[in-house]
Amino acid sequence: MIDPKDMYHDDDQPTRAERKMMWRNIEKGIAPARAPIFFIHDLRSFAYGLAAAFVIYFAAFGAWQAVKQQMESDLPAEIKVDIAYRSAIDALEGVIPVTQPNQQNTPQGTGILTARQEQLQLLDTAIANLRKETGANDVSPIFRARLRQLYTLKLQVLQQMIEHGEIEL
Amino acid sequence: MHEETELLQQAKSGSHAAFRVLYDGHVVSLFRFLKQFSSDRDEVQDWVQRAFIKAYEKLESFDGRSRFSSWLFRIGINEMKMDRRREMTIPMVSSENDEEAVMQSTDDFHWKEVMGTWLYELETIKRMVFMLYEVEGYSHAEIAAMLNIGESTSRSILSRTKRWLRDKWHTEETSI
Numbered sequence: 001m002i003d004p005k006d007m008y009h010d011d012d013q014p015t016r017a018e019r020k021m022m023w024r025n026i027e028k029g030i031a032p033a034r035a036p037i038f039f040i041h042d043l044r045s046f047a048y049g050l051a052a053a054f055v056i057y058f059a060a061f062g063a064w065q066a067v068k069q070q071m072e073s074d075l076p077a078e079i080k081v082d083i084a085y086r087s088a089i090d091a092l093e094g095v096i097p098v099t100q101p102n103q104q105n106t107p108q109g110t111g112i113l114t115a116r117q118e119q120l121q122l123l124d125t126a127i128a129n130l131r132k133e134t135g136a137n138d139v140s141p142i143f144r145a146r147l148r149q150l151y152t153l154k155l156q157v158l159q160q161m162i163e164h165g166e167i168e169l
Numbered sequence: 170m171h172e173e174t175e176l177l178q179q180a181k182s183g184s185h186a187a188f189r190v191l192y193d194g195h196v197v198s199l200f201r202f203l204k205q206f207s208s209d210r211d212e213v214q215d216w217v218q219r220a221f222i223k224a225y226e227k228l229e230s231f232d233g234r235s236r237f238s239s240w241l242f243r244i245g246i247n248e249m250k251m252d253r254r255r256e257m258t259i260p261m262v263s264s265e266n267d268e269e270a271v272m273q274s275t276d277d278f279h280w281k282e283v284m285g286t287w288l289y290e291l292e293t294i295k296r297m298v299f300m301l302y303e304v305e306g307y308s309h310a311e312i313a314a315m316l317n318i319g320e321s322t323s324r325s326i327l328s329r330t331k332r333w334l335r336d337k338w339h340t341e342e343t344s345i
Binding site for chain 2: 001002004006007008012013014018019021022023025026027029030031
């Protein structure tokens with residue numbers, strides 16, 4: 001056997017720098033190590049991302065609420081009255097969502113109930129049409145007076161229905 | 170050897186640190202061997218890098234029946250072959266009787282330093298077999314596996330190379 005020293009020259013050996021460089025390239029070429037630390041890093045960034053999403057969601061919700069409140073407080077008094085009417089009617093209709101006639105057994109009772117329901121429908125249509133024609137933020141006295149009249153009529157109809165026992169509470 | 174088996178197990182489990190130790194232990198021998206077949210250091214670096222990357226990727230298929238170094242050399246030589254396909258033709262092999270005669274005639278072979286330069290006059294495959302056997306210390310079985318040739322072919326090539334070197338030495342000596 002021949003001693004490698006007699007065969008190879010110093011020039012044939014890789015230098016320290018070459019060895020380092022080759023290893024760097026090899027490391028790049030081989031699959032990433034399956035060390036658990038990478039999993040921990042992934043898990044941590046996932047948790048941070050989730051927390052950040054919550055923070056952003058609540059911050060956006062809070063901002064939206066603040067803007068909404070600010071806008072509502074800036075509304076003219078006429079529109080606030082309109083909102084109050086609507087809220088009152090909605091609340092009343094919410095409590096008695098279905099009208100249940102006590103006099104449904106008699107033809108007269110059924111006729112009255114049908115007439116009341118038609119009245120309510122006509123009032124709803126009139127309110128909707130008025131809103132469509134003028135716009136929600138119209139503060140003109142004529143529009144406001146007409147709207148108030150329609151709301152009052154609707155409330156009166158509902159009041160009569162309650163008083164005459166046409167609605168079961 | 171036991172330590173190397175341990176390192177191989179760790180490297181198979183994905184440990185780069187263990188593979189780095191294996192790299193440190195074998196990079197010099199692989200580099201200097203492949204360097205004999207190219208004057209371009211960048212090209213040699215490329216073969217070495219590709220050999221180690223492929224070795225890492227195929228570690229699962231290494232069953233430990235052969236030495237890790239011979240397996241690595243085989244991969245390294247294959248990488249070189251990919252670039253030097255035309256130079257790697259295997260010469261015609263003589264019959265067994267002829268081979269025996271050749272082996273007997275090279276029993277008195279003695280290495281001289283000047284022969285190192287004469288080796289470059291030989292075909293790549295002959296130089297490879299000679300260096301793998303005489304310098305790197307691999308057996309004919311290992312060389313046969315590395316170069317994808319028969320064991321008898323490896324023996325025959327070695328004998329012929331030694332005889333050629335010895336004859337050349339005698340010719341040079343008598344001419345002086």
